Amino acid sequence: MSNSVFSVISRFVEEYRSSTPNKLKMIDAYLLYILLTGVFQFLYCVLVGTFPFNSFLSGFISCVGSFILAVCLRIQINPQNKRDFQTVSPERAFADFLFAHTILHLVVVNFVG
């Protein structure tokens, strides 16, 4: 049982390393960064307390929002999905990403206090 799980994982990792283009790997690294940041914030809240609750919420939502936007960017940039996004070029996806981030940060900074 554990053998098959381990083999599935190692195969997945191999496939990932070989077939994913570099651009996507960079976005994946960014996603990992965002995830870790969110996790650490949540850990602080659980361990120490929710004192400036609004700050915690704003930081956490910033992480969640950024993660989602980055995932959207990754999906739209992926050449394998070209058929689904005929009207959206990678540049357009990136521009949308930047615009959405501006609005997200406006709200986050407003709420962080």
Next chain:
Amino acid sequence: GKNCSCAWLFWWSVLCSASQKATIPVSNDTRDLLLATVSEDSTASQIHQSVSALSALGLPLASQEVVSALKARISKEDNVLAIILALLTASRLSQQAELGDILEEIEDLAARLDDLGGVYLQFEEGLEATALFVSAAYSLSDHVDMEPPLKEDQVIQLVNSIFSKKSWDSLSEAFSVASAAASLSNNHFHVPVIVSAQGPAAVSHSHPFLRLQVTDVLCQPLSSASVLAESASAVSSKSAVLSQALFTLRDGVFELNFMASQPASGYYQFSVAIAGDSRFVANHVELKVKVSTRVAINNMDLSVVDKDQSIGPKTTRVEYPTKAKASFMADGHQNFAMTFQLVDETTGVELTPHQTFVRLHNQKTGQEVVFVAEPDSKNLYKFELDTAERKTEFDSISGTYALYLMVGDATLENPILWNVADVVLKFLDEEAPGTIQAKTLYVPKPEIPHLFREPEKKPPTAVSNTFTALVLSPFLLLLILWFKLGANISNFTLSPSTILFHIGHAATLGLMYVYWTHLNMFQTLKYLAIIGSLTFLAGNRMLAQKAVKRYKKI
């Protein structure tokens, strides 16, 4: 000219007729003037004055012409006062004339009365109009000998309205009330009856007679009436005490010996009917009568009971109104007890008055403590004083207290304040206050300082700093990963749009920081609009160039 003459003639004729001159010489011109006024063109007031003058002077007049003139005036003027004057005028005409239409006006006018709370009935024009209406309606009804279409309730409500004021604004208002009072006491159809008790409606053994004054609205006694108490029942138990008892007339007052039925003390509801004349209106009344009595205190026993019941109680009997010779001692180990009975002096029936208080008065300090004595199921009053239990009421001040019994009730003729005995109370000395202070109820209370909201407990700085570092650490990881993946800026073109875009983007991030520290949303949006539009334009151009390059490569 014509107006003044008519009015003058009217008043002069009234005076003359009042002075009962048999014949008054009147010239033909005067007579013609008066007759000429009787027409559709004169006001109702003028017609009334000329008809009254003619009838007072004994001159003939054409009643039918007057009737048609009045009918025309009523339809033209159609206000309450005009119709009332028409009624008064009609009452001076010949009985053979057709006064039916004018008589119907009474009913129409009655419909115009305003019902105020089911108690008063009056015209919105006021008291004077209402009172004049009553006198006009009854004088016309008497004249044609037909009962006015006013129901008993309406008559009662009219009486309430007309006699509601004790002083009047004008002489004419006072006249109208007097005129109405005269009509109501002296007409052929309805005579309202006023029933009131002479003095307070209360009887007792010393005053056993219930006295009622039965009069008309002019306070003239109705000696021909027969007054019957249909029923009398106790208010509390609703049991009937009296039925069909006749009042006897003595000196213009109707009286009934209620104490002969031996009622217990309390309140009784009487239902009284006045008969004797079919014209009587409002001749059923309800009265509340109080029966008072004298109270006597029996079997007043004072005792000091030991708490652990080892020594039997010593009971001392005291007779009212004497005081017990010896004083009683009660300290923490003993209770002071008092039992007594309250009975009706004449009948011996047990009573439970509203107020039965036991008052202890410290003569030295002026302290006063009042307790309530409660009756048990057998109507025996008991009072017990446990010094240990009641020390707060006494402030633990030991000393001699004078004991008073206070008995009172609305139905008692002899309320009682009786100094029964002296009681020496002993409290534990250490609990007594050093100085006796009067109870300070109305001094300023201690001030309550405002508590500002406590700031929340913050974690120690070390913990916060650690976590800050922890949260920022993934950024380091990101840079390392990107480096390992081979991120580079080799495709960086130095075109103006690229540079402008990057400057704009950096400015946006800087604006976010400044927003966090200094600005508010409105200012930020303003700056963001400027920076954002520049960044957008530059970025658009830059990305377009990149896209073109990509297409060319493919």
